[in-house]
Amino acid sequence: MRDYNKLIFEISREGRKAYSLPKCDVDTLPVDELIPEKYLSSTPTNMPEVSEVDIVRHYTNLSSKNYGVDTGFYPLGSCTMKYNPKINEVVASYDGFRNIHPLQPEETVQGALEVMYELQKALGEITGMSEVSLQPAAGAHGELTGLMIMKAYHRERGEDTKRTKIIVPDSAHGTNPASASVLGYEVVEIESDKNGDVNVEKLKEAMGDDIAGMMLTNPSTLGLFEPNVNEICDIVHAAGGLMYYDGANANAILGVTRPGDMGFDIIHLNLHKTFSTPHGGGGPGSGPVGVSEELAKFLPTPTVEKHGDVYTLNYSKPSSIGKVKGFYGHFGVCVRAYAYILSMGAEGLENVSANAVINANYLMQALKGTYKLPIDRLCKHEFVLGGIENDNGITTLDIAKRLIDYGYYPPTVYFPLTIHEAMMIEPTETESVETLDAFISAMLKIAEEAESTPELLKEAPHNTPVRRVDEVSAARNPIIKYT
Template identity: 60%
Template sequence: MKNYNSLIFEISQPGRTAYSLPKNDVDTVELNEELPSHLLRSEEPELPEISELQLMRHYTALSNKNFGVETGFYPLGSCTMKYNPKRNEVAAKMSGFSAIHPLQPTNTTQGALQLMYELQEDLKEVTGMDAMTLQPAAGAQGEWTGLLILKAYHAKNGEGEQRKKILIPDSAHGTNPASAVVAGFDVVEIKSNERGTVDIEALKAAVGDDTAGLMLTNPNTLGLFEKDIAEMAEIIHDAGGLLYYDGANANAILGKSTPGMMGFDVVHLNLHKTFSTPHGGGGPGSGPVGVKLHLEPFLPVPRVEKEGDRYVVSSDYPDAIGRVKGYWGNFGVNVRAYSYIRTMGPEGLKQVSESAVLHANYLKSRLEPYFKTPYPQYCMHEFVLSGSNLKKHDVRTLDIAKRLLDFGIYAPTVYFPLIVEEALMIEPTETEPKEMLDEFADAMIQIVKEAEESPELLREAPHDKSVRRMDEVTASRKPVVVYQK
């Protein structure tokens, strides 16, 4: 008997089907004469043949192997994998939102347009910006969109060819330099100081008349709030550059401060991280971009606007950078974010940040005695430890992460940020109870003791998962992605 760790091809038997279709009553068309020979199949496709019951068992077994926030603790630093209230899922599935088409006439989609318009207004309040677009489908696309806006601004001022450099701290999100390169800029890295924040003297030395702007992740990937923002803003603006705020870590500042208050010109948010959407496995996401008034002409089109008591869509903006996503952006994610914001209200959003910061500092205080702490000051919503003190036992951070899986806990982000040796990046979020934080801390402390007494236990972990350690170098360089008998 095949077990349900088997591939679907391995339980296949000729002649079995998991579906039943009525007889085809549509005339078939012979395409063989119209298609070139290299596009014609010479053999039947090798598809699995199984019964409906086998199909259901197979995919149910696969789903049971998945891990998510509703399965257990998921302290993935920088990703904010927090619990998402089900009321927001219910709202997104309402037929008035889920069954509409983006090409419907606007007089038939007034409710959806109202939601988008009001969400834009809410996000303007959250960020301190003057205008907002919901088009970008993810954080990285939001970064790219913001940089294109920045680029268009300099071009409009006749400095497009001159201002080619984007300054990015070494504590930034990894997508920042990638987005800048894709947008056509040269990247200049700014080193951190001994406190883990931007080195102001290094920033001053890098700024010039070729500076297009500064991209700042705040709090940065070390979980630290940049305390010299006002001085940074003055340095960049005096040089004719603009300030870009990576708002993916907005979970730490809701109701406390805004990028607009800090002097930034453009910001993106990750709605799926801060404002509720399950987003494991690379999606779905939404990365709205907000700008100050002087950058509003360059926002993408079409734009959702209000005229009297009606909501309209307009593309009449000659300086706009164009469309960056099909239709209106990732609408379902926007519905969830709208529901989340309206449910929480201003005080609720403020409490989100207060709880996230409190939880992170509590965990940090419990774990500091057992790991190296590269930056001992108070953190924001996440923090970074170093497992380098365990290298003397021939134990690496990867071994800690693998061993955590045996405790039913998802591993934190490891080896990032790159400026910390053997990094462990931990974000508990605001939705976890203290008992779960203590369970995680106890597991981490036990793993440290195991590293000292039985290091092979860690090096061979995980012990009870269907997939054990693999040769990661070979898997990366010679991946097997096609099934063969």
């Protein structure tokens, strides 16, 4: 059914229905007696009218046009596409978690508050931070929240109008500068040195009393551990700035080292990357924020607290930045992450990092002779190739698209921007050496094809539900709804 090509609106037939509701068993009145006519709509909602079978077949067919972690290897760099354990889905669907209202009396949701409290504690231990808030909805939202805390800190010291700049390395994910500028910060980009590390001399030059802080991903988007992280933290602290840790790549360091110990003041984690919760085709994620003891008072409200055996929500925190999201964050995602941590235990988490790192290095070593490897040194959970040397005009995009023909989801391409023709590969710990070997064979085969039959790459993918799409006309004349 991969040729199924109908929109739900195109299979709609007037009068067909897929729902059943109980009869309205109260005394009713004509609608216009309840609500003045001027408030009532005169237009239909134009929702599709289909049967239940139609719905089930439609979405089942759509799902078959998707590639997920459950379909196969998904080495999407910086996204940590690890296996999403089934048990996590099951526990998150328990009635006592899924069907509780956020404003219920606290005595009726003690189990939920306990999950949140214990997860906060576990994440604090894993990162070496003093307190954690689960409120942010995603990684980018965690960044925003963390920078809000940074701003609140400088404001309390009367320095917020003076400290207007945030330092970001040029290899950073685009979200870092975007988050900073959303809050009105000026972004100062620091060039990486030839090893891919932060150029410490350039950093020193950029320091001043106008620096609010620095955002650093460690390991970096190049998959490299920043060897001077201590010194970097010291430099920024000495200038009165705070250090922000982007936890996008935390999968490499679980149980090995902690941002709190490196000297970071504020961190965020991505539960949908490091802690195995599903990406959901774009969300929901969850981006908890952790802070040092000094900054704990700025965390969003409410905070979850434990007094004796009772869990409570504390709304009265006068220095808090306030709320960044409705209610308490993505509780359903938090349940999954908590179940994951419980199922891994301390030792299991250490094994996560060890296997994520060995898998990445194994791939890197096998591919580096054939593909360009601009920075050749021990990597952490991921590494970045720089395309392939060839005379046929084969680009990273062509290689990526050809990988689809071989049954793989392509790596992250054209990021980081500092590497020409970048291809960022992150195998994760949930893949076996056999899977890696098969991927290596495919990559080597593609390199051969790039020489012998370049058109195979240029025209790839060949057997997908759709082939390469026209992005230019999509953007020039946007059609973003069915009419």
